[in-house]
Amino acid sequence: MRGLWRTTGSALSRGPTPSRGPTLVRDVALVCLADGLVGLSFGATAVAGGLPWWVPVAMSVLVFAGGSQIAAVGVVLAGGSPFAAVAAGAVLNTRLFPYGLAVADVVGPAEQSDRARIDASGAGAGRTVRRWLIRLLGAQVITDESVAFALRQTDPARRRAAFWTCGLSLFAAWNVAVALGVLAGSVVRNTNAFGLDATFPAVLIALALPALAELRTRVSAGTGAVIAVALTPVLPAGLPVLAALAGLATGWRPRRRTTERTGPPRADRRTGNRTASSIDPVTGER
Amino acid sequence: MPLLAIVILAAITYALRLAGTLFRDRIALPPAAAVLFADAAAVLLIALAATSGLMNGHDFAGWARPAGVLVAGLLAARRVPFPVVVLAAACVTALLRLAGVA
Numbered sequence: 001m002r003g004l005w006r007t008t009g010s011a012l013s014r015g016p017t018p019s020r021g022p023t024l025v026r027d028v029a030l031v032c033l034a035d036g037l038v039g040l041s042f043g044a045t046a047v048a049g050g051l052p053w054w055v056p057v058a059m060s061v062l063v064f065a066g067g068s069q070i071a072a073v074g075v076v077l078a079g080g081s082p083f084a085a086v087a088a089g090a091v092l093n094t095r096l097f098p099y100g101l102a103v104a105d106v107v108g109p110a111e112q113s114d115r116a117r118i119d120a121s122g123a124g125a126g127r128t129v130r131r132w133l134i135r136l137l138g139a140q141v142i143t144d145e146s147v148a149f150a151l152r153q154t155d156p157a158r159r160r161a162a163f164w165t166c167g168l169s170l171f172a173a174w175n176v177a178v179a180l181g182v183l184a185g186s187v188v189r190n191t192n193a194f195g196l197d198a199t200f201p202a203v204l205i206a207l208a209l210p211a212l213a214e215l216r217t218r219v220s221a222g223t224g225a226v227i228a229v230a231l232t233p234v235l236p237a238g239l240p241v242l243a244a245l246a247g248l249a250t251g252w253r254p255r256r257r258t259t260e261r262t263g264p265p266r267a268d269r270r271t272g273n274r275t276a277s278s279i280d281p282v283t284g285e286r
Numbered sequence: 287m288p289l290l291a292i293v294i295l296a297a298i299t300y301a302l303r304l305a306g307t308l309f310r311d312r313i314a315l316p317p318a319a320a321v322l323f324a325d326a327a328a329v330l331l332i333a334l335a336a337t338s339g340l341m342n343g344h345d346f347a348g349w350a351r352p353a354g355v356l357v358a359g360l361l362a363a364r365r366v367p368f369p370v371v372v373l374a375a376a377c378v379t380a381l382l383r384l385a386g387v388a
Contacts, residue, residue: 034369037373038368055287058289063299067331068299071330071331072295073287074334078337078338078343079343082290085291086291086294086298088330088334089295089298089299090295090298090299091327091330092327092330092331093299093302094327095323095327096299096303097302097303097315098306099303099306100305100306100307100310101306101309101310102306103306104307104310105310107307108307138307139300142307193380193384194376195351195378195380197347198351198375198376198378199376200338201334201339201351201375202354202372203372205335206358206362206371206372207331208327208328208331208332208335209362209363211331217324217328220325220329221331224329224330225332225333225335225336225337226336227333229336229337232337233341233344233345234344237344241334241337244330244332245326247333248325
């Protein structure tokens with residue numbers, strides 16, 4: 001689902017103040033609507049492509065990461081092995097790790113520094129269990145969107161409210177939309193007549209666009225795409241996409257060395273400054 | 287796609303999510319690693335878009351699909367709202383097929 005907030009977010013970010021209260025609910029609803037459309041397409045395309053109904057449904061509940069779900073199903077529908085599908089999905093989801101670092105303070109329940117220590121010393125065992133359950137649940141709703149909403153808030157309580165409102169709403173909206181898509185896909189046999197096969201690559205491009213701000217990334221991605229398309233006629237499905245990762249070498253290494261050693265110490269030239277958290281989560285800009 | 291594959295992908299995904307929240311105080315992710323993660327994701331997404339937009343199995347998919355994807359990509363680059371991007375891809379491809387373009 002990465003990047004969906006970029007386009008909806010441009011509408012959201014018009015107001016100078018971060019969304020709160022009714023505004024937060026409205027903004028979250030807009031994002032849920034946009035993602036719902038993707039979920040609908042995902043469910044319909046998966047079953048129309050011949051997968052059993054429970055595959056998109058189970059993925060949406062258990063994996064709950066739109067980009068990797070679309071990627072994995074795309075690999076399988078192209079005839080790729082489950083291993084290649086899992087590998088592609090897992091690489092896409094590595095970004096969730098820095099996201100977790102960024103929102104760790106709001107995923108669990110509110111920190112009670114002094115009380116927590118007292119609780120831990122005896123009567124609070126039940127509360128400790130509850131704190132862990134909330135944290136385990138919160139981790140599952142870490143997405144591009146919920147992290148984006150959380151990072152737009154400065155006040156800790158508002159950060160927490162934004163994260164949980166977006167995370168839980170999106171979980172509900174995504175899964176309902178995928179289920180509806182599965183129904184639609186099993187009724188309409190020939191989804192190609194409606195051009196649904198074009199929505200998958202379209203979604204993937206929209207997801208990748210915010211990350212293509214730098215020339216280095218564009219060179220890597222372009223090289224990777226050429227490698228993948230060129231290998232598709234000869235390699236088993238799924239492998240060409242993984243082979244595209246070789247494109248990283250073209251854009252990444254040489255440029256990074258030169259800017260690190262000889263580049264001027266301006267913040268915008270230092271690639272090390274461009275971490276996942278330095279991407280504006282709302283506009284997708286760095 | 288076997289259930290086991292879904293469960294493995296779900297487990298890896300959840301582990302990545304939870305690890306971030308647990309290790310916040312203990313580790314600092316090297317900036318270069320974060321950049322590599324982001325770049326790898328972008329490379330995969332674009333490679334998938336290219337192969338699924340142009341190819342059908344081992345062969346060329348025909349012109350209707352890449353045309354729809356191209357229009358969607360241009361709209362997305364112009365920051366058109368996401369639902370419009372998705373609908374445009376489907377509509378362009380569907381209309382071209384209706385007109386007889388494979």
